[in-house]
Amino acid sequence: MTVDVAIIGGGISGLATAHALKRQGRKVVVLERQTRPGGNAQSERIGDFLMEHGPSTINAASTAATGLSTDLGLDDQRCDLGEGVQKRYLVADGTLSGISAGPMGFLTSGYLSVTGRLRMMAEFLLPHQLDGEDETVMAFCSRRFGREFTERVIDPMVAGIYAGKAADLSVSAVFPKLVALEREFGSVSLGMFRRYQQGAKMPGSRLYSWSDGIGALPRALSARLGGCIQTGIAVQRVRRGPWGFKIDAGSAGSFDARAVVIATQPHVTAQFLDGLDDAAATAAGEIKAPSLAVVFLGFKRNQVDHPLDGLGFLVPQGEGRLINGAQFGSTMFPGRAPEGCVAVTGYFGGARAPDLARLPEADLIALARKEFSDLIGARGEPVVARVKYWPLGLPQYEIGHMERTACLRDAEKHTPGLFVTGNYFEGPSVSSCLERAMKTAQAALGCLELSDRGVKAQYELRAQ
Numbered sequence: 001m002t003v004d005v006a007i008i009g010g011g012i013s014g015l016a017t018a019h020a021l022k023r024q025g026r027k028v029v030v031l032e033r034q035t036r037p038g039g040n041a042q043s044e045r046i047g048d049f050l051m052e053h054g055p056s057t058i059n060a061a062s063t064a065a066t067g068l069s070t071d072l073g074l075d076d077q078r079c080d081l082g083e084g085v086q087k088r089y090l091v092a093d094g095t096l097s098g099i100s101a102g103p104m105g106f107l108t109s110g111y112l113s114v115t116g117r118l119r120m121m122a123e124f125l126l127p128h129q130l131d132g133e134d135e136t137v138m139a140f141c142s143r144r145f146g147r148e149f150t151e152r153v154i155d156p157m158v159a160g161i162y163a164g165k166a167a168d169l170s171v172s173a174v175f176p177k178l179v180a181l182e183r184e185f186g187s188v189s190l191g192m193f194r195r196y197q198q199g200a201k202m203p204g205s206r207l208y209s210w211s212d213g214i215g216a217l218p219r220a221l222s223a224r225l226g227g228c229i230q231t232g233i234a235v236q237r238v239r240r241g242p243w244g245f246k247i248d249a250g251s252a253g254s255f256d257a258r259a260v261v262i263a264t265q266p267h268v269t270a271q272f273l274d275g276l277d278d279a280a281a282t283a284a285g286e287i288k289a290p291s292l293a294v295v296f297l298g299f300k301r302n303q304v305d306h307p308l309d310g311l312g313f314l315v316p317q318g319e320g321r322l323i324n325g326a327q328f329g330s331t332m333f334p335g336r337a338p339e340g341c342v343a344v345t346g347y348f349g350g351a352r353a354p355d356l357a358r359l360p361e362a363d364l365i366a367l368a369r370k371e372f373s374d375l376i377g378a379r380g381e382p383v384v385a386r387v388k389y390w391p392l393g394l395p396q397y398e399i400g401h402m403e404r405t406a407c408l409r410d411a412e413k414h415t416p417g418l419f420v421t422g423n424y425f426e427g428p429s430v431s432s433c434l435e436r437a438m439k440t441a442q443a444a445l446g447c448l449e450l451s452d453r454g455v456k457a458q459y460e461l462r463a464q
């Protein structure tokens with residue numbers, strides 16, 4: 001089979017890239033190892049419960065995501081966060097501490113000590129650092145906002161978004177806007193205030209999903225792509241051919257493509273780059289993705305004491321708990337639990353404790369039940385219990401990440417027709433993957449147009 005572009009990996013990144021290319025009339029094929037496309041983005045109905053195996057929310061500020069939702073006809077299924085979401089919760093001394101969602105929440109609640117709050121507010125008085133050395137999120141935020149705020153707020157947030165640790169991740173890769181604000185204004189809070197005065201939105205974003213969960217997005221993309229998707233195909237090797245690339249899929253045969261987009265997890269990308277660009281293969285291979293387990297539990301409403309009036313909770317590492325955080329799915333969106341029931345999801349493993357995620361399912365369920373019993377007063381046998389294990393969870397944007405992704409971008413320049421996309425470039429969120437996918441599709445189109453012009457010129461030359 002010969003195509004314009006072969007896309008390896010049918011997660012959100014690969015599907016969105018393929019969709020954008022197909023819309024421009026290009027012949028594409030998406031090769032996906034699993035039997036179902038979507039990668040991390042899978043929603044599962046369990047009776048009248050709905051479990052999200054991976055992502056559960058989309059950032060409403062992302063134009064790439066909202067544009068695609070409209071384009072795919074998903075807007076009438078869109079659900080915004082429920083009115084029950086009143087607070088954010090963090091664990092303090094073994095109990096949930098509720099903080100109101102406004103920007104002043106941390107200043108007005110007693111979650112941080114008075115000294116911690118004063119230190120946080122003093123940020124704009126502190127000298128700035130402009131030496132350009134990358135720092136960890138922990139070092140940067142402790143320097144600017146103090147250790148208490150960083151350990152009790154930022155680190156749990158990093159565990160929630162990246163399944164990572166603030167002490168390991170690069171601030172330039174994870175929070176580039178904070179670094180830029182310090183550079184430009186000498187202070188993050190002053191910079192935010194100035195930007196706000198200039199009309200920018202304050203951080204904090206609205207979140208949404210669809211009535212059948214995030215899985216609606218890959219389903220709609222797959223429906224548009226139709227026969228262009230081939231599932232159950234594990235690509236083994238990518239080689240350069242005389243007219244582009246040869247993609248070897250073992251017993252499933254091989255595919256010839258003028259351009260190739262590698263949209264797999266970084267360790268798989270590393271295997272494909274081996275032999276095409278060794279430096280980029282090494283860079284991709286260095287991106288860690290620790291194991292993660294998602295434990296979904298459904299209870300009768302009267303089995304749970306807590307009002308569940310928030311998104312869920314995050315856990316500072318110093319609390320010494322085994323759970324990293326949780327979401328109150330049935331509060332967040334309608335249709336996540338049957339009448340009279342609630343759905344909660346616990347997240348285990350990640351960079352804090354990858355071995356924990358590898359425990360047998362029964363142990364993980366028992367662990368989640370214990371954590372939910374301690375923290376939200378969940379009692380008795382759950383109505384449903386399900387575990388999703390991700391052997392390689394989320395990519396860790398550790399110190400050196402910017403250099404690694406620069407090396408991958410260089411590989412695209414050195415090897416015309418080769419493109420790399422995925423959740424380790426511009427952020428792990430679905431919306432960041434979509435934004436990167438749009439840029440990848442644009443670059444692939446540019447490359448095909450250039451080659452079309454080259455071929456046309458050759459024909460014209462021969463005809464003269």
Ligand SMILES: Cc1cc2nc3c(=O)[nH]c(=O)nc-3n(C[C@H](O)[C@H](O)[C@H](O)COP(=O)(O)OP(=O)(O)OC[C@H]3O[C@@H](n4cnc5c(N)ncnc54)[C@H](O)[C@@H]3O)c2cc1C
Nearest residue numbers: 009011012013033039040054055056057235423428429430
């Ligand atoms: C538990 C969890 C919770 C999350 N929560 C959120 C959230 O609430 N909001 C949010 O915005 N984001 C969230 N994310 C992040 C987001 O879901 C992911 O970053 C995103 O879906 C990744 O998409 P991707 O296509 O880049 O990669 P993937 O989804 O990993 O897709 C890569 C694909 O490549 C395929 N593949 C691998 N090897 C081969 C091969 N040899 N041949 C062919 N195909 C191959 C894989 O099977 C897979 O389908 C979460 C992620 C996880 C794991």
